[in-house]
Every structure is written in C-alpha cells, then in structure tokens.
Amino acid sequence: MKILTSSQTGTVDRYTIENEPIGSIHLMERAATQAYRWITTHYPATSFSIFVGPGNNGGDALAIARMLLEEGRKVGVYLYRSEKLSHDATINLERLKAFPSAKITDLSKQSLLNIKPTGKVAIDGLFGSGLNRPLNERASDIVSYINRNFPQIISIDVPSGLFCEDNSHNHRVAIVKATYTLTFQMPKLAFLFPENREFIGNWIVLPIGLSHQKIKSTSTPWQITTEKEIRSWIRPPHLFAHKGTMGHALLIAGSxxxxxxALMASRACLKSGVGLLTAHVPHSAVAVMQTALPEAMISADRSDIIFTEFPDLSPYNAIGVGPGLGTKTNTQRALKELLKSAQNKKLVIDADGLNILSENREWLNDLPPQTVLTPHPREFERLSGPYENDFQRLNTAIEFAQTYKVVLVLKGAYTAVISPEGKVGFNPTGNPGMATAGSGDVLTGIILALLANGIEPYAAARAGVYVHGLAGDMAALKGQRATIASDIIENLGPAFAKTTEL
Ligand SMILES: NC(=O)C1=CN([C@@H]2O[C@H](COP(=O)(O)OP(=O)(O)OC[C@H]3O[C@@H](n4cnc5c(N)ncnc54)[C@H](OP(=O)(O)O)[C@@H]3O)[C@@H](O)[C@H]2O)[C@@H](O)CC1
Ligand SMILES: [K+]
Structure with missing residues (x-):
C-alpha cells in the first residue's frame, strides 16, 4: 500500500473530482459517511462534542454532525473561525443549520471556560491534511481543551495540529491526542513514527474511492508491505525442490x-525454508549446537570462546554474521577478512556485527553491494550518529542506504526496510511483545534463509520482517508479555503458510 504526501493526496483528490467525475461536495459526503458509519458502529449510543475547523476537515466534521443528528444522537458543534469557512464546509454548515436540534457554538465568541462539552467523546475536525503552519495560540488552546476534557477523542483524517510528514518544527503541545484516527484512503507518513504514537492512537484507513489509477501512477518512495507482495516474492517450494535448490546458508554467531x-538464529533459519545450514560457532559450543539442533551442520572455530576465523565460503549462497559474536579484537579482525572474502555473496549483518562496524565506520565502504544490515534504533545511532526525531532518522537512514548501497532494516514499530535506491517499505506486522531477548537473532535467521533461497535482498528483508512480525503476532495470541523468541520461531511455520502457501 502506497503512502503519499499531503500535496500528492491533494492532486489525487482533484484528479478524482475531475475524472470520476464527482463533485468535491459529494466526495466530502462520501468521506463523512465512511467516518459516520465507523463511529456509529463503535460508539452505538454515545453523544459527541464535534470540533470544526475552517477547512474541508471541518466540512467533514459538519457532515458527520448532521448524520449523527439525523440518527437522533445528541451532538454539540463547536466552530473555530466561523467567518472563514471553506466552500464545502459552508455548504455543510447550512445543511446542519436546517436541523432545529443543531446546537452550534461559535468558539470565536466564547471563552473556553464557558464551554459546556456534550458527552464524553470528542470528534476532532479542526485541521487535517491542509495544515500549513504550527497552530496559533487560540487554536492551541482549543486543542489543549479537547485533550484535557475528553477521555476519548476521534480524529478525522489526522489528529489536528499534526503535519502529515515532517513535525521537526512543530509545537508538540499543540496536537490533539486521539484515541482513534480515522484516516481517508491511505495512512500518512507521520503515523508510522513511534514518537507520534501518543497523538494518533489507533489508526484506521477508510477507503473513499480516490482514483486507483492516479494513485498507481503517482510515484512515492514509501510503501507499507502487503501480503500480496510477500506472495510474489516467496513461492511455495515446487514439487521437485530438494535441499540443493533451497540454498546453503552459513551463519557465523555466538561466543x-x-x-x-547462534541457536535461535540457526533454528529460525532452518524453519524458514533454507536447504542446508552450517553454523560456525566457537569450539566449545559444538556439542550444545549438535545436541540442540541436529538439523544444522557445524563448523567449529579454533577458538573455544569467540569467532576468529571462517571456513571456505564457496559452498554458501548466503552468509549471516553477528548474533552473540562479541566485539573482541580477534573477532573484529575476522569480520574484516570476511567482508573482503564475501564480496560476491549475499550477506546479512546484525547485532555485534553492526557494533563492530560502528567502531570501524570506514569498513562500511567495503561491504558487498546490497548487504542487509538490521540495526535497532540504538545500533543505528551508533552507526550513523545522533538524530533529533524520527523523521530525521528516516531521512538519515535513506541517505545511509544510498551512500553505502546497502539494504537497511531499521527495527522498531513499523520497521522500515530501505533499499540502496532509497525506497522504503514499512512493515505492518508485529507487536510490543516482540521486544524480547533473541527476537533480533530470529529475524537474522529468517532473512538469511530467504537470501539463501535466492530472493533479492530488498525483498528478502521486507518479507523476512513481515513474516517475523506475523509469527510474533501469532505467538502473542497466547499473551504478549510472555512471548519469548522461541515462541516466534515456533510460529514461523503457520506464518509462512499464511503468507505463501494457503
Ligand atoms: N484528501 C481527500 O481526498 C479528501 C479530503 N477531505 C478532507 O479535507 C481535509 C483537507 O482539507 P483542507 O485542504 O481544506 O485543509 P484543512 O486541513 O481542513 O485545513 C485548512 C484550513 O486550515 C487553515 N489553517 C492551516 N493551518 C492553520 C493553522 N496553523 N492555524 C489556523 N488555520 C490554519 C487554512 O487556512 P489558511 O492557510 O488559508 O489561513 C485552511 O482554512 C482532509 O484532511 C480531509 O479531512 C475530504 O473531505 C474529502 C476527500
Ligand atoms: K482532524
């Protein structure tokens, strides 16, 4: 699913109006109807305070108010800047006034101290995608009033005060903190940044029939990964598959x-459809590995405790390195050698592999092209330097992927997978229960298997992250809090089956 900027959405909006053709007032009615249906389904007998701004976001809110009144709900409508309403909002205000029961308060003529809320749920239609500057004092006061006085807030399209993309220079105190954000047609980029979570609450996409053709032809670097894409990348094993056709992976892990x-990454790799796996581990770990995971072949390091050397790489289609390695000098030296020798291999680097890279940033220039790096936020900060907010972090990450020609997996809620060309695939699966020891090792194992299968690195990383999250969601059905990495591994079978086989 594509994510467009607010100005691109405006273009698609105008194109739809001209080409469907549909009047803008009818498109507003369609959007408001969708929101109204969601609201009445989820709040069957509630009264609402509806806050209305000067633009079309306010127009939507006025139409919703009318629909709720028609149904016999009690609503109070609170208008901000009634003298400056957009054309379609004005039409909807007139339509609303036709209802004798409409209770409309003009906030420009009232102190907020004298306002009586209607019910305990606010509908926020102050500003949407047309916000073009941080809120002034009066608008900020109204936002604070809403945040303070309503235990539940439903924002229409966007929480008022939040810019759809970059909030670096915004006043964070002047943004509505929604319980639900009902957004039209496509999610907005700002919804995917963890720092905006307190404003967005749960977001729901309501389709309003904007032109598919125009959306398709509008180019954007941002996508949300879909199951359909995963299916096109990962095919179920064909009838004549044997372990040779599914690839041979080398995992270098453990200390x-x-x-x-090493064990968790190996098990995840085997459970993700690799043909053969060799795990290279310190000598002292051999017995444990062979006992716990008889399906893996083992290559033993001459060191008893750390990674210091690696086997001949020619048998392997893909290499994973990093989980549990430590950062000892001899390990660093071995990693440097590995990077040199693996120039024509598919490679995924995680955890201590990344920490070693951040201590030797010049090595980044020598990574094999399209190497997959999987940092969590702190690891990425160590690699790239500090950033001030999530928007800036995304831009830094895009630049980083382009500069070093790598696939960057920026882990977190809505993990962003970035291609060497700067395309970004956000991941919709997963849950907070997955922030647990070993979860990253599991991801490395999955991506390693997909690379060994011969899937292109950007697709392998997006698919790996998606299936990892889905397996985590399946594990969380038995309790998010109790989810451990092994539960994610146990659910890889059903997760792959759901995305690629059923
Ligand atoms: N996408 C779609 O297809 C559809 C979109 N629809 C809906 O339209 C919404 C977008 O509507 P929109 O473009 O009229 O903008 P909106 O957010 O209402 O605000 C603009 C107004 O606010 C003002 N203003 C701006 N910043 C301000 C500030 N800091 N402080 C004070 N004022 C400020 C600005 O005034 P000005 O800059 O001229 O002073 C202008 O008057 C969208 O979110 C969705 O809900 C649906 O109806 C149908 C289909
Ligand atoms: K809004």
Whole structure:
C-alpha cells in the first residue's frame, strides 16, 4: 500500500473530482459517511462534542454532525473561525443549520471556560491534511481543551495540529491526542513514527474511492508491505525442490555465554525454508549446537570462546554474521577478512556485527553491494550518529542506504526496510511483545534463509520482517508479555503458510 504526501493526496483528490467525475461536495459526503458509519458502529449510543475547523476537515466534521443528528444522537458543534469557512464546509454548515436540534457554538465568541462539552467523546475536525503552519495560540488552546476534557477523542483524517510528514518544527503541545484516527484512503507518513504514537492512537484507513489509477501512477518512495507482495516474492517450494535448490546458508554467531543467539538464529533459519545450514560457532559450543539442533551442520572455530576465523565460503549462497559474536579484537579482525572474502555473496549483518562496524565506520565502504544490515534504533545511532526525531532518522537512514548501497532494516514499530535506491517499505506486522531477548537473532535467521533461497535482498528483508512480525503476532495470541523468541520461531511455520502457501 502506497503512502503519499499531503500535496500528492491533494492532486489525487482533484484528479478524482475531475475524472470520476464527482463533485468535491459529494466526495466530502462520501468521506463523512465512511467516518459516520465507523463511529456509529463503535460508539452505538454515545453523544459527541464535534470540533470544526475552517477547512474541508471541518466540512467533514459538519457532515458527520448532521448524520449523527439525523440518527437522533445528541451532538454539540463547536466552530473555530466561523467567518472563514471553506466552500464545502459552508455548504455543510447550512445543511446542519436546517436541523432545529443543531446546537452550534461559535468558539470565536466564547471563552473556553464557558464551554459546556456534550458527552464524553470528542470528534476532532479542526485541521487535517491542509495544515500549513504550527497552530496559533487560540487554536492551541482549543486543542489543549479537547485533550484535557475528553477521555476519548476521534480524529478525522489526522489528529489536528499534526503535519502529515515532517513535525521537526512543530509545537508538540499543540496536537490533539486521539484515541482513534480515522484516516481517508491511505495512512500518512507521520503515523508510522513511534514518537507520534501518543497523538494518533489507533489508526484506521477508510477507503473513499480516490482514483486507483492516479494513485498507481503517482510515484512515492514509501510503501507499507502487503501480503500480496510477500506472495510474489516467496513461492511455495515446487514439487521437485530438494535441499540443493533451497540454498546453503552459513551463519557465523555466538561466543562463550551467548550460544543461545547462534541457536535461535540457526533454528529460525532452518524453519524458514533454507536447504542446508552450517553454523560456525566457537569450539566449545559444538556439542550444545549438535545436541540442540541436529538439523544444522557445524563448523567449529579454533577458538573455544569467540569467532576468529571462517571456513571456505564457496559452498554458501548466503552468509549471516553477528548474533552473540562479541566485539573482541580477534573477532573484529575476522569480520574484516570476511567482508573482503564475501564480496560476491549475499550477506546479512546484525547485532555485534553492526557494533563492530560502528567502531570501524570506514569498513562500511567495503561491504558487498546490497548487504542487509538490521540495526535497532540504538545500533543505528551508533552507526550513523545522533538524530533529533524520527523523521530525521528516516531521512538519515535513506541517505545511509544510498551512500553505502546497502539494504537497511531499521527495527522498531513499523520497521522500515530501505533499499540502496532509497525506497522504503514499512512493515505492518508485529507487536510490543516482540521486544524480547533473541527476537533480533530470529529475524537474522529468517532473512538469511530467504537470501539463501535466492530472493533479492530488498525483498528478502521486507518479507523476512513481515513474516517475523506475523509469527510474533501469532505467538502473542497466547499473551504478549510472555512471548519469548522461541515462541516466534515456533510460529514461523503457520506464518509462512499464511503468507505463501494457503
Ligand atoms: N484528501 C481527500 O481526498 C479528501 C479530503 N477531505 C478532507 O479535507 C481535509 C483537507 O482539507 P483542507 O485542504 O481544506 O485543509 P484543512 O486541513 O481542513 O485545513 C485548512 C484550513 O486550515 C487553515 N489553517 C492551516 N493551518 C492553520 C493553522 N496553523 N492555524 C489556523 N488555520 C490554519 C487554512 O487556512 P489558511 O492557510 O488559508 O489561513 C485552511 O482554512 C482532509 O484532511 C480531509 O479531512 C475530504 O473531505 C474529502 C476527500
Ligand atoms: K482532524
């Protein structure tokens, strides 16, 4: 699913109006109807305070108010800047006034202290995608009033005061904190940044029939990964598949006390459809690995406790390196050698592999093209330097992927997978229960398997992140809090089946 900027959405909006053809007032009616239906389904017998701004976001809110009145609900309508309403909002205000029961308060003529709220749920239609500057004092006061006085807030299209993309220079105190955001047609980029979570609450996309053709032809670097895409990348094993056609992966992982990382990444890799897996581990871990995971072949390091050397790479289609490695000098040296020798291999680097890279940033220039790096936010900060907010972090990450020609997996809620060309695939699956020890090792194992299968690195990373999240969601059905990495691994079978086989 594409994510467009607010100005691109405006273009699609105008195109739809001209080409469907549909009057803008009818498009507003369609949007308001969708929101009204959602609201009445989820709030069957509630009264509402409806806050209305000067633009078409306000127009939507006025139409919703009328629909609720028609149904016999009690609503109070609170108008901000009634003297300056948009054309379609004016039409909807007139339509609303036709209802004798309409209770309309003009906020420009009232102190907020004298306002009596109607019910406990606010509908926020102050500003939407047309916000073009941070809110002034009066508008900020209204936003604070809403945030303070209503335990539940439903924002129409966008929480008022939030810009759809860049909020670097915004006043964060002047943004509505929605319980639900009912957004039209496509999510907005700002919804995917963890720092905006307190404003957006749960977001729901309501389709309003904007031109598919125009959306398709509008180019954007931002996508949300869909199951349909995953299916096109991962095919179920064909009838004549054998372990040779599914690839041979090499995983370099573990150090004394961290054999678990090697074990979890290996198990996840095997459970993700690799043909053969060789795990290279410190000598002392061999017995544990062979006992716990008889399906893996083992390559033993001459060191008992850390990674210091690697086997001949020619048998392997893909290499994963990093989980539980430690950052000892000899390990660093071995990693440097590995990067040199793996120039024509598919490679995924995680955890301590990334920490070693951040201590030796010049090595980034020597990574094999399209290497997959999977940092969590702190690891990325160590690699790229500090950033001030999530929007800036995304831009830094895009630049980073382009500069070093790598696939960057920026882990977190809505993990962003960035291609060397700067395309971004946000991931919709997963839950907070997955922030648990070993979860990253599991992801490395999955991506390694898909790389060994021969899937292109950008697709392998997006698919890996998606299936990892889905397996985590399935595990969380038995309790988010109790989810551990092994539960994610156990659910890889059903998660792959759902996305690629059923
Ligand atoms: N996408 C679609 O297809 C559809 C979109 N629809 C809906 O339309 C919404 C977009 O409507 P929109 O463009 O009229 O903008 P909106 O957000 O209402 O605000 C603009 C107004 O606010 C003002 N203003 C701006 N910043 C301000 C500030 N800081 N402080 C004070 N004022 C400020 C600005 O005034 P000005 O800049 O001229 O002073 C202008 O008057 C969209 O979110 C969705 O809800 C649906 O109806 C149908 C289909
Ligand atoms: K709004």
């Amino acid at each position: 004394y006390g961290k054999t678990g990382a």
